Amino acid sequence: MPHFYSGDALGALKSVSFSLVDSPTEWKATTTVLVPGSSSGHSKTVQKLASYQTPESSTLLAAVHADGSAAVHAIHADSQLSVVHEWKEGRLREGQKFVGLTLKESTVYTCTSNGALRRTKLPQPDSEPSSSLSSLPMRLCEWRLSADARTFVYGGEEVEMSLWDTEKAFSERPPVAEPALTDSKKRKRGDQLLPGEVWRAKNVPNDQLSLRQPVYNTALTYLQPSSIPSQQHLLAGTTNGCVRRYDTRVARRPVSNWVGIGKVGGVGSVEDGFHEHEVFVADRGSTLSALDLRNGRTIYTYKGISGAVTSVAPAQRFMVSASQDRYIRLNSTFGPPAEVGQQQEQKGEVLCKEYVKVVPTVVVWDGFVGREETSVEPEGEEPEDEVWDVMQAADSDSEGEGKSAHRREKKRRST
Known part of the structure; x- marks a missing residue:
């Protein structure tokens, strides 16, 4: 069954799981409070969440809050939590926030909007917890770590998309005294990579009036992660509603530069889907859509969302969204058509929604593949197309039967 964790505006952490009832289309949600909300109000708002499945099939859940506090919890089989490690980001100032959080094995990475980057090693039986610090540019809106933790990328207000080598970013760098710079030298320096920086995007050309277009990256993600740090596919959303592929x-x-995607307030979030050429994009309003990465076209938009989408979490055949209307929604997903320009036959829709009393600010998938259902049909019944496969196999020779079985197995794995 799909299983997720959520955080809300008062600091509560919850476990949210979805399951089928009696029909193949009726879902129900089960919510368990792991950490209750704080009475101190929005100072404990959960700004980022991250989960990690250990080799022992247990779960670590990391959360960072608006007041700069952070904690990693171990979730036990009875849904009880124990604190693994707690700390506070002292470099976070009023009006600033966490823009990135990733949990990898025994290491936690955090980044704030003022560029305070931290790598925290969790306590182990033979070692104490430790932290490494680094500084990035200010006015960041989003920070992401690659799947192999070798690189990270960030972007923000007047901060172009930038790709960094993780280890070099945390290596000690002697301070360099900078002399007074002329305007021409400043422009040249803008093209020079910083120590640890692998690649930096360049602004799009001037508009039709020959005016410079402002740089304001509000959301970003990795596409097709590569083991070679300097060779990455990246996606960014901007405050003027563009989605750009690098x-x-x-x-x-x-x-690629697709305009007009984020219609209300620009792009709020972009998340790579599990289907090929699939990405989910939410604007600052209530529009959540699936896009085809081959041409930037919207293949379908989810209906019935009445509040601004705060977080999106893809999970194999499903996607969960949280919004300011106080609902956490389980949504179905379908990949783009096989050929570009073909009509989309199946469109994603809301399967189930769970009302929560406090606005959910972030939701993440637990990453546990074993909890996903392999089929949404009731036990003992076969999907209609598989029934036709069986009928064809009965009238064919053994070779045809083998092909039909192969098709069924391939479809089962793809789901």
């Missing part, structure tokens, strides 16, 4: 191997400017 290929660090070929250019600094976006290889």
Whole structure:
């Protein structure tokens, strides 16, 4: 069954699981409070969540709050929590926030909007917890770590998308005294990479009036992660509603720039889906859509969302969204058509929604594949197309039967 964790505006942490009732289309949600909300109000708002499945099939859950506090919890089989490690980001100032959080094995990475980057080693039986610090540019809106933790990327207000080598970013760098710079030298310096920086995007060309277009990256994610740090596919959403795709191997400017995607307040979040060529985009309003990465076209939009989407969490065949209307929704997903430009036959829809008393600010998938259902049909019944496969196999020779079985197995794995 799909299983997620959520955090809300008062600091509560919850476990949210979805399951089928009696029909293949009727879902129900079960919510368990792991950490109750704080009486101190929005100072404990959960700004980022991250989960990690250990090799022992237990779960670690990391959370960072608006007041700069952070904690990693171990979730036990009875849904009880124990604190693994707690700390506070002292460099976070009023009006600033956490823009990135990732939990990898025994290491936690956090980043704030003022560029305070921290790597925290969790306590082990033979070692004490420790932290490494680094500083990035200010006015950041989003920070993401790659799947292998070798690189990270960030962007923000007047901060172009930038790709960094993780280890080099935390290595000690002697301070460099900078002389007074002229305007021409400043422009040249803007093209120079910082120590640890692997690649930096370049602004799109001027508009039709020859005016510079402002840089304001509000959301970003990795696409098709590569083991080679300098060769990455990246996606960014901007405050003016554009979604831009970058290929660090070929250019600094976006290889695709799709305008008008975020219709209300610009793009709020972008998340890579589990289907090929699929990405989910939410604006600052209530629009949540699936896009085809081959041409930037919207393949379907989810209906019935009445509040601004605060967080999106893809999970294999499903996607969960949280919004300011106080609902956490389980949504179905379907990949783009096989050929570009073909009509989308199946469209994602809201399968189930769970009302919560406090606005959910973030939701994450637990990453546990074993909890996903392999089929949404009731036990003992076969999908209609598989029934036809069986009928064809009965009238064919053994070779045809083998092909039909192969098709069924392939479809089962794809779901």
